[in-house]
Amino acid sequence: MGESAVIAGQAFNGISVASILLLAALGLALSFGVMNVINMAHGEMLMVGGYLSYLTCKFVHGPFAFLVALLIAFAGASLLGGLLEVSVVRWLYGRPLDTLLATWGVSLILQQGARSIFGPIGVEVTAPEWLNGSISIEHGALAGMDLPYVRLFIILLAVVVLSLVALFIARTRWGLLLRAVHQDREMSEALGVNTSRVDSMVFALGTGVAGLAGSALALIAPVTPTVGQSYIVYAFLVVILGGLGSLLGTTLASLLIGLSSAGAQIFMGVSLADVLLLVMVVLFIQFRPKGIVVRHSRALGEA
Amino acid sequence: MQPSCRNARSQKFGSSLILMAACLVLTWAFPSAEAAGPPVKVGVLQSLTGTMAISEVTVKSAEMLAIDQINGAGGVLGRKLVPIVEDGASDPAIFAQKAQKLLEQDKVVTVFGGWTSASRKAMLPVFERFHGLLWYPVQFEGNECSPDIMYSGAQPNQQILPALDWAFEKGYKRIFLLGSDYVFPRTANLILKKHILHRGGVVAGEEYVPLGGTDFSSVVTKIRLAHPQIIFNTLNGDSNVSFFKQMTAVGMPPSKLPVMSFSIAEQEAKAMGPSLVAGSYAAWNYFESLDNTPNKKLVAAYDAKFGAGSVLDDPMVHGYIDVILWAAAVKKAGSFDPNAVRKAAVQLGWTSSAMGNVKFAANQSLYQTAYVGILQPDGMFKILWQSKNPLFPEPYDPLAFPGKHCVLK
Numbered sequence: 097m098g099e100s101a102v103i104a105g106q107a108f109n110g111i112s113v114a115s116i117l118l119l120a121a122l123g124l125a126l127s128f129g130v131m132n133v134i135n136m137a138h139g140e141m142l143m144v145g146g147y148l149s150y151l152t153c154k155f156v157h158g159p160f161a162f163l164v165a166l167l168i169a170f171a172g173a174s175l176l177g178g179l180l181e182v183s184v185v186r187w188l189y190g191r192p193l194d195t196l197l198a199t200w201g202v203s204l205i206l207q208q209g210a211r212s213i214f215g216p217i218g219v220e221v222t223a224p225e226w227l228n229g230s231i232s233i234e235h236g237a238l239a240g241m242d243l244p245y246v247r248l249f250i251i252l253l254a255v256v257v258l259s260l261v262a263l264f265i266a267r268t269r270w271g272l273l274l275r276a277v278h279q280d281r282e283m284s285e286a287l288g289v290n291t292s293r294v295d296s297m298v299f300a301l302g303t304g305v306a307g308l309a310g311s312a313l314a315l316i317a318p319v320t321p322t323v324g325q326s327y328i329v330y331a332f333l334v335v336i337l338g339g340l341g342s343l344l345g346t347t348l349a350s351l352l353i354g355l356s357s358a359g360a361q362i363f364m365g366v367s368l369a370d371v372l373l374l375v376m377v378v379l380f381i382q383f384r385p386k387g388i389v390v391r392h393s394r395a396l397g398e399a
Numbered sequence: 400m401q402p403s404c405r406n407a408r409s410q411k412f413g414s415s416l417i418l419m420a421a422c423l424v425l426t427w428a429f430p431s432a433e434a435a436g437p438p439v440k441v442g443v444l445q446s447l448t449g450t451m452a453i454s455e456v457t458v459k460s461a462e463m464l465a466i467d468q469i470n471g472a473g474g475v476l477g478r479k480l481v482p483i484v485e486d487g488a489s490d491p492a493i494f495a496q497k498a499q500k501l502l503e504q505d506k507v508v509t510v511f512g513g514w515t516s517a518s519r520k521a522m523l524p525v526f527e528r529f530h531g532l533l534w535y536p537v538q539f540e541g542n543e544c545s546p547d548i549m550y551s552g553a554q555p556n557q558q559i560l561p562a563l564d565w566a567f568e569k570g571y572k573r574i575f576l577l578g579s580d581y582v583f584p585r586t587a588n589l590i591l592k593k594h595i596l597h598r599g600g601v602v603a604g605e606e607y608v609p610l611g612g613t614d615f616s617s618v619v620t621k622i623r624l625a626h627p628q629i630i631f632n633t634l635n636g637d638s639n640v641s642f643f644k645q646m647t648a649v650g651m652p653p654s655k656l657p658v659m660s661f662s663i664a665e666q667e668a669k670a671m672g673p674s675l676v677a678g679s680y681a682a683w684n685y686f687e688s689l690d691n692t693p694n695k696k697l698v699a700a701y702d703a704k705f706g707a708g709s710v711l712d713d714p715m716v717h718g719y720i721d722v723i724l725w726a727a728a729v730k731k732a733g734s735f736d737p738n739a740v741r742k743a744a745v746q747l748g749w750t751s752s753a754m755g756n757v758k759f760a761a762n763q764s765l766y767q768t769a770y771v772g773i774l775q776p777d778g779m780f781k782i783l784w785q786s787k788n789p790l791f792p793e794p795y796d797p798l799a800f801p802g803k804h805c806v807l808k
Binding site for chain 2: 102105106109112113211215216217218220222223228229230232240242244245246247313316317318320321322323326358361362365366367370
C-alpha cells in the first residue's frame with residue numbers, strides 16, 4: 097500500500113465520516129436557520145431512526161428490507177419531530193433558553209424511553225447481503241485501497257438527500273415559503289404565509305433527515321440509547337462552523353471536519369485528533385464568527 | 400415457607416385468610432434456626448445504563464444469584480443478606496458518588512462491583528476514607544494494591560501475559576495493540592510492549608479510540624498498513640461491534656486476521672452476534688464451556704433463575720465467587736467488620752470453583768488458571784490452551800514496574 101493510497105484512503109474515510117455528519121447536521125441547520133431554535137433532542141432523532149430500522153429489519157426480510165427501513169426511519173423521525181414542534185417548541189418561540197432546556201428534557205426522556213423498551217445494551221442492524229464486501233483496487237498508484245460498499249452507500253445516501261433537500265428548497269412551493277420565512281418572518285406573515293405550518297414542516301423535515309442518519313449509522317455501529325449523544329456535539333460543530341442556516345455552509349463544514357479529522361489521524365491517535373479539531377474550530381470562529389458561509393437574514397435579527 | 404405465603408394471594412378470599420393466618424402462626428412458632436439476627440445490607444454497584452451496561456448488567460445478575468443462594472441456605476452468621484443495588488451509569492464520578500452513598504447512608508458491610516479501571520480508581524479513595532471493602536470482579540492492569548479492595552479479576556500476569564505466551568507459541572510475533580483510551584488498555588499495552596520486545600517480537604502499531612467511539616475508519620487503515628500477524632484488542636463495550644463490523648467490511652474478519660480480545664467474553668459475543676466475531680480469540684480465567692462439576696452446577700442454577708439460554712462469562716463468575724468467598728471469610732472471621740473479613744479472606748485456602756481451584760493470596764488478589772479459547776459460531780468458546788497451574792497474582796509487573804511490590808498489613 098503506497099503513500100498515495102494511504103492519503104486517498106484517508107480522504108475516502110474523511111468523506112465517509114463527513115457524509116454521516118452532514119446527514120446528522122442538516123436538520124439542525126434547517127431548524128436553527130429558519131426558526132432560530134436549538135433542538136437539543138436532535139441527536140435522539142438519530143437514535144429513533146436507528147431503532148426504527150432495527151425494528152423494520154426484524155419484521156421485513158429480503159434484500160431490500162433496509163431500503164424500507166430507511167423510509168420508515170425518515171417517516172417515524174419526522175412524525176416525532178412534527179409532534180415535538182407542535183407540542184413543545186411552538187410554545188416557546190422567542191425564548192431560546194427555554195427551548196434549549198425543554199428540548200434537552202425531551203432528549204433525556206427519549207433516551208430513558210429507549211433504555212426501558214430496548215434495554216441498555218445496543219441492538220444490531222445487519223447490513224443486507226448486497227452491502228457486504230468492498231471494491232479493492234489492486235493495481236496502479238492506489239493499489240491496496242479498499243472501499244467498503246457500506247461506506248459508499250452512506251456517501252451516496254448523503255448526496256441524494258442533500259440534492260433532494262436542495263431541490264425541495266429551490267423548486268417547490270413549500271421551499272419558496274421556507275425561503276420567505278427564513279428571509280423575513282414578519283413580512284411573510286403580512287403577505288398571508290402560514291408561518292407556523294412552515295415551521296412544523298421545516299422541523300419535521302430536519303428530524304426526518306436525522307432519522308435517515310441514524311438508520312445509515314446503524315450499518316456501521318450498534319444502536320444504543322446514547323448513540324445520539326456522540327454525534328450531536330459534532331453536528332453542532334458543523335452547524336456553527338458552516339454558518340447558521342446555510343445548506344452550502346453545512347456541506348462544506350461537514351467535509352472540512354471529516355477530512356481534517358481523518359487527515360490528522362494519519363499522524364496521531366483518535367483522541368488527540370479530536371482535541372486538535374476542537375481547537376481548530378474555536379480558532380476559526382475567532383476569525384469568522386458567522387461561519388464559512390454568511391447569510392443575511394432578518395429571522396436571525398442581524399440584517 | 401415463603402412461597403406458600405406468597406401463593407396465598409392468588410387463592411380465594413376465605414381460604415387466603417386461613418392460609419395467611421397459618422403462615423403467620425407458622426412463622427411465629429418456628430423461626431428459622433439460622434436467621435437469628437437482623438438482616439445485613441450488602442452493596443451491589445454496577446453500570447446498569449450507559450456504554451458499559453452491555454457487560455455489567457449480567458455481573459449484577461450473577462452477584463444477585465450468589466446472594467440468593469446464600470440467603471436460601473440461611474444467610475451468613477444467622478443473618479439474611481439484603482442487597483442494595485445501585486447504578487454506576489458507566490461514569491466513574493457516579494461510581495464514586497454511589498459508593499459513598501452505599502457506605503455512608505445505607506451502611507452496607509461490603510460492596511461488590513465496578514468494571515472499568517476508571518470506575519475502580521474513582522471508588523478507591525471513597526473506600527479508603529470510609530474503611531469499606533470492595534470486591535472487584537474484572538481483569539485489570541495491576542499496578543495498584545489497596546487493603547480496601549479484594550481484586551478477584553485477573554492481574555496482567557494471569558490474562559494478558561498468558562495470551563502473549565500462547566501467541567508466541569503459535570508463531571504470532573508481529574502484534575498490533577488496539578484499545579479504548581483509558582487506564583486499562585494503556586497500562587496493559589505498556590506491559591505488553593515491554594514483554595513483546597523482551598521476547599524478540601515486534602509491536603506493529605498501537606492505537607487508542609475514545610471510550611464508546613464508533614468510527615474506526617482510520618484505525619482500520621493503519622492496521623492494514625502495519626501488516627500485523629495478530630491484533631491484541633482491549634476495546635471496551637459497544638466499540639467492539641463497530642470495530643469488527645468495519646474490519647469485516649474491508650475484508651479483514653477475525654478468521655483472516657486473528658484478533659485476541661481481552662474484553663469480549665460469552666456475554667459480549669452474544670450481544671454482538673457470534674457470527675460477527677466467530678473465530679476471534681479470547682484469554683480469560685473462566686469459560687462457560689469449562690468441564691467441571693462446580694461449573695455445571697453454577698450454569699444449571701443460573702439458567703434456572705434467569706431462563707435457559709442465558710450465558711455466563713468470566714467477570715460474572717468472578718462476581719459470583721466474590722460473594723461466595725466473602726461469605727466464607729465472614730464465617731471464618733465470625734464478624735462482618737471489613738478489616739476482619741479481608742484478613743480472614745486471605746487465609747481461606749484453596750476453594751474448588753467453576754473456574755478451577757482458587758485462593759486469595761496475601762496481596763488480596765486471586766490465584767487462578769489462565770485459559771485461551773476460540774469463539775465458535777454458537778457463541779461458546781472452544782478451549783485451546785490453559786496454564787499448567789493456578790497462577791500467582793502479580794499486581795506489579797517486574798518488567799514494566801521494576802522494584803514495586805504489594806505489601807499489605
